[in-house]
Amino acid sequence: MRNRSLALVDIARTAMFLVAMCVAGMAAANPYYDPSKPHHTPDGFRNHYAGTVTKGFSELLRWQWESWREGLPKPARTPTPQVAPDLPRIQGYVRSAPDSTAGQSDSPPAITWLGHASLLVQAAGLNVLTDPIFSERASPVQLFGPKRVVAPGVALESLPPVDVVIISHNHYDHLDRASIVGLHQKAMAEGGRTLFLVPLGLKPWFEAQGVDSVVELDWWQQHSVRGVDFVLTPVQHWSARGVADRSTTLWGGWAVLGRDLHWYFGGDTGYSKDFADTRLRLASRQTEALGGGFDVALLPIGAYEPRWFMREQHVNPDEAVQMHLDLGAKQSIGMHWGTFALTDEPLDQAPQDLVLARRTLKVPEDRFSVMAVGETRALPPRSTAKN
Ligand code: ZN
Ligand code: ZN
Numbered sequence: 288m289r290n291r292s293l294a295l296v297d298i299a300r301t302a303m304f305l306v307a308m309c310v311a312g313m314a315a316a317n318p319y320y321d322p323s324k325p326h327h328t329p330d331g332f333r334n335h336y337a338g339t340v341t342k343g344f345s346e347l348l349r350w351q352w353e354s355w356r357e358g359l360p361k362p363a364r365t366p367t368p369q370v371a372p373d374l375p376r377i378q379g380y381v382r383s384a385p386d387s388t389a390g391q392s393d394s395p396p397a398i399t400w401l402g403h404a405s406l407l408v409q410a411a412g413l414n415v416l417t418d419p420i421f422s423e424r425a426s427p428v429q430l431f432g433p434k435r436v437v438a439p440g441v442a443l444e445s446l447p448p449v450d451v452v453i454i455s456h457n458h459y460d461h462l463d464r465a466s467i468v469g470l471h472q473k474a475m476a477e478g479g480r481t482l483f484l485v486p487l488g489l490k491p492w493f494e495a496q497g498v499d500s501v502v503e504l505d506w507w508q509q510h511s512v513r514g515v516d517f518v519l520t521p522v523q524h525w526s527a528r529g530v531a532d533r534s535t536t537l538w539g540g541w542a543v544l545g546r547d548l549h550w551y552f553g554g555d556t557g558y559s560k561d562f563a564d565t566r567l568r569l570a571s572r573q574t575e576a577l578g579g580g581f582d583v584a585l586l587p588i589g590a591y592e593p594r595w596f597m598r599e600q601h602v603n604p605d606e607a608v609q610m611h612l613d614l615g616a617k618q619s620i621g622m623h624w625g626t627f628a629l630t631d632e633p634l635d636q637a638p639q640d641l642v643l644a645r646r647t648l649k650v651p652e653d654r655f656s657v658m659a660v661g662e663t664r665a666l667p668p669r670s671t672a673k674n
Contacts, residue, residue: 317535319487319505326506326521331534332487334523336559340599341525341533350596354631359592363635367437367625368659372399376663378447383412383513389546390514396548396666398583400658401440403626404461404554406585410666411515411545413450417552417585418461419443419470425460425627427528433460433627436634440661443469448477451512454485455554456526456538457492460627464496471498484510484517486526488536506539507568515545520565522556524600542569542581547668549573551584551614555623557599558606562613573615578669584616588641588657589624592631601630604640608648611655620664621657 321327326335333339342350354360381393389412396410403425404418421443426432449470455461467483474481483493483501493501502510504519511517519539527533541552542565551565566573566580573580591603602610604621611619624637638657645655658664 317488324505326537332526332537333534334525334559335521335561335564337523337557337599339525339534340523340557342596346596350593350631353593357631359631360628361633363436363633365635367402367634368662369437369440370659370661372441372445372661373663374441374445377407377409377441378445380409380414380447381412382414382448382450385513387412388514391546395668396582397663398550398585398620398658398666399440399663400620400622400660402435402437402660404455404587404623405439406552406620406622407441407446407449408543408548408550408552408585409447410543410548410550412513413515413545414447415451415453415543416446416449416470417453417541418455418554419452419466420460420463421466421469422463425463425629427459433629435626436628437626437660443473446470446473448479449474449481451517452481452483453517453541453543453552454483454489455522455540455552456486456524457489457528457536458526458555459528460629461555462489462492462528467493467498468496471496471500482512484519484541486519486537486539492528492536504539505537515543518542518544518569520551520568521561522554523559523561524555524557540565544569544572546671548583548666549578549581549669551581551586551616553584553586553610555587555590555600556602556610558602558609562610566613566615576671578671580615580617582617582669583666584611584614584619585622586610586619586655587623588621589632589634589637590630591637597630604637604644605647607641608644608650608655611650612648618653619655621655624657625660 392412399407408415421439424432490503506521509518522540524538586607588607591601
């Protein structure tokens with residue numbers, strides 16, 4: 288009898304859960320919905336060229352089963368390169384004054400790879416972090432999920448004051464709660480303020496973490512910080528942090544236009560015409576007289592096998608090199624590899640495939656390279672006809 292009443296309680300609980308899920312599903316109406324924008328849908332967002340890029344549950348099971356059967360990913364033969372960070376140099380970057388709109392610095396632009404899609408870009412007088420993750424695992428819980436194989440290139444506590452964090456989308460390897468809260472608290476403790484720039488729909492998540500310095504943007508919208516323009520650009524991907532929120536918040540790449548550096552951050556993306564569109568959209572701001580195209584593009588090169596599952600959502604190195612050409616970038620740096628084992632290729636495969644991709648597409652090595660975690664690379668300041 289006791290067992291039966293327990294079973295009834297279970298059934299009741301399951302029913303309540305299902306009703307709650309349905310309510311959650313119904314509540315997912317897109318509050319930003321603008322029918323004139325093709326990437327808006329009544330309940331979320333979609334891509335310009337591929338609509339939905341996610342696979343169904345049965346395909347997910349097939350992938351997981353096949354990986355397990357084949358013992359994938361195979362271990363890397365070479366460890367992800369890592370160097371000790373040059374902290375005096377990183378911390379010594381000269382930022383512009385809080386009331387400045389000049390968008391410049393006495394220090395030359397520099398980029399430090401912190402691992403995965405986390406980079407510190409010091410340019411135009413701002414310290415900018417991309418998709419920061421300092422946690423051990425890219426997962427909703429720290430007990431399981433993909434574990435990092437290399438420590439962050441710079442510890443969160445050792446970072447210089449961060450002016451802006453840009454977020455590409457809400458997947459756990461790009462939007463890490465502990466890192467966001469840690470960065471916010473660090474800024475507060477230093478008497479400063481970090482501004483979080485995010486795609487549409489992510490502001491409530493930040494506010495729920497107690498972070499209120501957030502600006503959310505739609506594709507092609509721009510926000511300026513001390514003379515530097517941040518433009519959210521379309522890429523081909525999706526979003527989700529749970530089971531009932533698929534693509535209810537937007538995703539994107541970022542074009543950051545400062546006086547001494549125009550840079551692009553690709554986030555997570557499949558290959559599409561979006562990159563040629565981005566180049567065209569910004570063409571009037573990137574004429575030869577104004578210094579030309581992007582000085583550097585930070586492009587994802589990892590997490591791409593098996594292709595039948597990943598193709599629409601993650602570029603492989605071949606497509607990343609094509610992205611580099613489509614964007615018209617002067618140089619590109621490969622990221623989103625070597626840190627978390629998310630997919631079937633070994634963690635050291637992406638830079639090896641990049642070598643072949645460069646050869647095929649006749650792109651010189653110094654035009655598309657990878658960095659060591661912790662490495663800082665200086666970039667020549669952008670020169671315009673005006674200066
Ligand atoms: Zn993603
Ligand atoms: Zn990712």
